[in-house]
Amino acid sequence: MVRWVAGVEYHGSRYSGWQIxxxxxxxxxxxxxxxxxxxxxxxxxxxAGRTDSGVHALGQVVHFDSAAARDPYGWLLGSNSRLPPDVALRWVQPVSGDFSARFSAISRRYRYVIHNDRARSALLAERATWIAHALDADAMHEAAQALVGDHDFSAFRAAECQAKTATRTLESLRVWRSRQFVVIDVRANAFLHHMVRNITGSLLEVGSQRRPAAWIAELLAGRDRSLSGMTAAAQGLYFVGPDYPAEFGLPPPSEPWFPA
Known part of the structure; x- marks a missing residue:
């Protein structure tokens, strides 16, 4: 048996999520x-991380064991010829038997993309969340910094989340404007169910000037999901990918190309 690891890219709109x-x-x-x-x-x-219905991935990572005599290119070319157009393997390589796509990851990164324009875009349908009214990206970024660090994220946890603890270490959270897009980029050791979408929904309240920047810190301290913002739509969320210790020799996650 050989343990293999692969990078997977997908457009998640047609799927009920990662999990069967x-x-x-x-x-x-x-x-x-x-x-x-x-x-x-x-x-x-x-x-590495199960994504919800409608969520996309730039660099999902999976591992699998097989006794089949195939080389990396055979796995890559053969699998892609059998996959639908909206799912693709980007790379495949052998890895040591102690590697786990899930448990060996030391951090994970997500990006949420908002198309902030008065008119919707046909080409961006199901690839970004459209919001017509103006958003203050600077206020959103300022508010988001209260979330960086080791915290109990109960205020941003889905009711059906099965994690044993709501404590996570959020390493970075940046919000910026790129022309007609507002981008939220977040990295943490792990995420709770709907955590990024719930954080985004609350930051949208700040960006829309319905709430002050200090409100995000108050939500975090209060640990009450019912007081937080809505769960943002799935189509704007991308799993950028996980990071692993260098000893495994895996390709680093690609820097997202969207939006520029």
């Missing part, structure tokens, strides 16, 4: 079907 769900299309289901076809035997994958 009975009777519903999933990214995991598509990837495992392609890998199993190449291996000519069942292949099961473990991912």
């Amino acid at each position: 769900q009975a009777g519903r299309p999933s990214v995991q289901g598509a990837v495992e079907a392609a890998l199993s076809s190449v291996a000519n035997q069942p292949v099961a994958t473990i991912c």
Whole structure:
């Protein structure tokens, strides 16, 4: 048996999320079907971070074990020829048997993209969240800095979240404007269910000038999800990817190209 690791890119709009769900299309289901076809035997994958319905990924990472005699390019070319157009493997390589796509990750990064323009865009449909009224990206960035560090993020946790603790270490959170886009970029050791989308929904209240910047710190301290902003739409969220210790020799996550 050889342990393999692969980078996966996908447009998540057609899928119920990463994880296999009975009777519903999933990214995991598509990837495992392609890998199993190449291996000519069942292949099961473990991912770095499960994404929700409609969420995209620039650099999801998975590992799988297989006794099939295939080289990296054989896995890559064979799988991509069997995957739908909105899912692709970007790279494949062997890795040591103690590697885990999930547990070996030391941090994870997400990006949320808002198309902030008076008119909606046909080309950006399902690729960014459209908000017509003006947003103050500087105020959003100022407010977001209260979240950086080691905190209990109960105020930004989905009710159905099954994590044993709400404490996470948020390493960085930046908000900036790039022409007609407002971008939220966040890195943490791990994330709670809907954490990034719930943080985004609350920051939108600040950016829309409905709440002061200090409100985000108050929400964090209060730990009450019912007082926070809405859960932002899924289509604006991208899983940029995880980081791993250098000893595993994996490609670093690609810098997002969207938006410029």
